Amino acid sequence: MKVIDKRSLAEILEDYISELTLEELESLIEIPPPEFNYTYAFPCFKLSKFQKKAPNLIAQELKDKIKIPEFIESLTVDGPYLNFIINSKTILQNIFELKNDYGRSREISGNPNKLRIVIEYPSPNTNKPLHFGHVRNMVLGKSLSNLLEYKKHDVFQVNLNNNRGIHICKSMLAYKKWGHNKKPDKKSDHFVGDYYVLYGEKAKDNDDLDKEAHELLKLWEKGDQDTRDLWNKMNKWAIEGFKITYNKFGIKFHEEYFESELYLKGKKKIFEGLKKGLFEETEDGAIIARLKGKYNLEDKILIRSDGTSIYITQDIYLAYKKKEDFNYDRSIYIVGDPQIQHFKWLFAILDMLGFKEDNYHLSYGMISLPSGKMKSREGIVVDADDVIEEVENLAHKEVNKRYPELDNEEKKKRAEIIGLAAVIFYLLKYNPVKGFVFKPDESISFEGETGPYIQYCYARIVSIISKSEKKITKDINWDLLSHEKEKFLIKQLVYFPEIIDASEKTYNIHLIPQYLLNLCQAFNSFYTFCQVISDNKDLEKARLLLIHCVQIVIKTGLNILGIETLDKM
RNA sequence: GGACCUAUAGCCUAGCCUGGAUAGGGCGUCGGACUUCUAAUCCGAAAGUCGCAGGUUCGAAUCCUGCUAGGUCCGCCA
Incomplete structure (x- = not known):
């Protein structure tokens, strides 16, 4: 079996071209436009700079010099291009023998650059069913996981359930008021979502509803038993419903994280940073990261003046947690492009803290409807x-x-x-x-x-x-x-x-x-x-x-x- | 006000990182191909100032600058 790709051609050229490295040669090799029969082409323009000769001439000289190995059927010159045709036998025999491994011809006995990679997605809110944007997220996450696994990396898929906060309390409140303790009579995440939409409808002509939702959030934070019971019940419904959809796409997680268990954590890291002088305290007692100079970002509050943490605090904690759980080499977040700024902040702050890990935000564009953005509160979504x-x-x-x-x-x-x-x-x-x-x-x-x-x-x-x-x-x-x-x-x-x-x-x-x-x-x-x-x-x-x-x-x-x-x- | 992203035929889109052969596809339109391995297919045609203007280069859809349009973000929300 002889691996055939640009690199195998670059290895041949390397013997005849001293001015360029193997990597440079490889990157110069191109796939010709489809109307040419050639498999690969090597343009000689770059060489003409070094050799002070016409590229056509260089191409011709190279052709005359190069001894072609068996896997190349023909080597021809067309103006400044050196054109290769790989012989069919080598290709088809490779595929026939390697089968499913053909796409990873160079990693069959293991990937020498194998990494431990954590991929976080789709991280839904537990107050409404998944919409079409989540599907984009899920197929990106799943296929990337498949691809990296195919290339023999160790991949760990994790999910962060955003299961607390005012939006969760809204569907809880609507259920509490108008749900009559009903059990789901449809896919259970949809059942939960109906109350979120119902809340939106009722709140249109009832300003007090928002106050009540906030009171419910306070009760939740205090650990009020009834509120927690309701929350547990509805979250379970939402997550059970999601699972059915995940299964459709063959998605299984190595770990499920829950915002409710993380949102108070991360403060410790911030205070450590503060002690080291990495962050500052504002006049009214909030903690802020100054990011204007080195990172060219807006400053970012990390802890509120009342001492409570904010969204980014838990993400800081979760980064450490994932490192602890999986000892990863790289951590990928699959999150839509509205959060690009959030991840710039997050990675900058982690960097300040000395958390020098390989983090990557794989962002993707939002899906909208002909009528504009999706609005889940109003039920204007593609489910x-x-x-x-x-x-x-x-x-x-x-x-x-x-x-x-x-x-x-x-x-x-x-x-x-x-x-x-x-x-x-x-x-x-x-x-x-x-x-x-x-x-x-x-x-x-x-x-x-x-x-x-x-x-x-x-x-x-x-x-x-x-x-x-x-x-x-x-x-x-x-x-x-x-x-x-x-x-x-x-x-x-x-x-x-x-x-x-x-x-x-x-x-x-x-x-x-x-x-x-x-x-x-x-x-x-x-x-x-x-x-x-x-x-x-x-x-x-x-x-x-x-x-x-x-x-x-x-x-x-x-x-x-x-x-x-x-x-x- | 600042930051980021996008702009390619009527519509959708690849190519942009790393400049190189006539800018590839698909939908739609028009014209053809099922007595022959599956017509969810194929063959052909019409359709492009690659947003605009400069610059770099032997060569620019691709790199640089400026502009225009659209989107996103800039919260002690998540």
Whole structure:
């Protein structure tokens, strides 16, 4: 097995180019535009600076000098570019042998840079059900966890339940007043959320309600038994409901943290910092971090003048707690972009405290509605469970259209897998920094650049393989894979490991869906032009190996995204 | 007032970190392809001042500066 990627090419070039390091060479190697047949290209412009020669000339000279190893089929010069074609045999044999490991060709016997990584998400409030923004958060967190695990890091997924505060008391108050001690007659987090919305409605023409909610918060803080009982009951409902939704996405946590257990902690760290002179006390007794100079941030209050802690105090505590619990090398927070400033503050303050850990805020853009922002207090939200259900129903109709004779259980199973794929893929295919408008009727589709498109591709492959009588082997006549569509498809397969690599290094999950689209477009195009099952047995064997390799890569890619494949759809 | 993010065909979007070959896709529109391995597919066409203006460079969607528009944040809220 010879690992094929940019680095393997850079290693060849290294022997002939003294002016650039291996890393520089690797970063210069590029993937040519699709209309070229070449797998990789090396532009010689940079070298012409050093050598004071025309890049075209340098390219030609390099070509003449380089002894090409077996895994390179051809090396040609096109103007200032040195163009490589990797031979199909090496690629397909690699995939065939490595199977699911192909995407981590360099880490098969372990990742030498293995890290312990804590990922915190989706950290919901326990007074209302999860909305579509949480789904974006969940699929980002889950897929990133999958990706880092795939790359053989130790990943610890943790969740911070924001289970206390005035917003929690609002739904409690509404339930207390108008709930008649009812038990949930629907998914229990939705049941809780209804009282949050009810509170919002009632508060519109009743100013006293806010006062009552604050009184309830005070009772809660005092530990009033009735209030605590109610709080426990409603939190349990909310969290039980969330769990059902987490399960949908295969999300399980190594640890669940609760704001109610953390919010008073962290003061100790602040006072230690104060003693060391890291923080200051204001005239009225609050503690403040001065961040204007070194950190170029606004100053931040850490402890109120009445001595109570604020939100950031618990996050300071939690950072230490997570370090203690998991001894992590890196800690990732998956939180929406409105909190960018919060995390800048948090990381700066931790830095002041001497907590020099590798913290990273993976932020993502908010999802809004055509009518504007989501407002959960007014019930103007895209509910997570509702969207999933709707998409599954849509998928059910599609399955039913194609296979009316199927028993309903199988239809339902397929619809679930397809619907979920549509949702996950839709949320992961875009660059996470971008916010977007969710249009319930048109956003989620099964055609074009979608999860089902990728799944369909997979199902087509399974169908061909099961129809063919031939055994798939890696001993084929390699000259037969010479069709333009075959070559283009094989070329896409080469790029998978480096896509995984780039995604792991930058946390740009969307690279994977984008890659899978390219791969599947190449496959579908191949499919229409090249018949696999054929009277030409050698050709059939060759093409079977090719599509089997495509199958492996699709499955590996989809599984990282948290999407299941179907053999039939 | 300050900070950060975004701007690419009618709509959505990739490419920007690390400048390099004719700016890729998808939706929609128009025209084609199911007696042949699944048409949730494919083939073709029309559609772009890459927000604007400068600058750097042999070369800019990509880097720098300024501007415009939209969004977010700047609380002893969470």
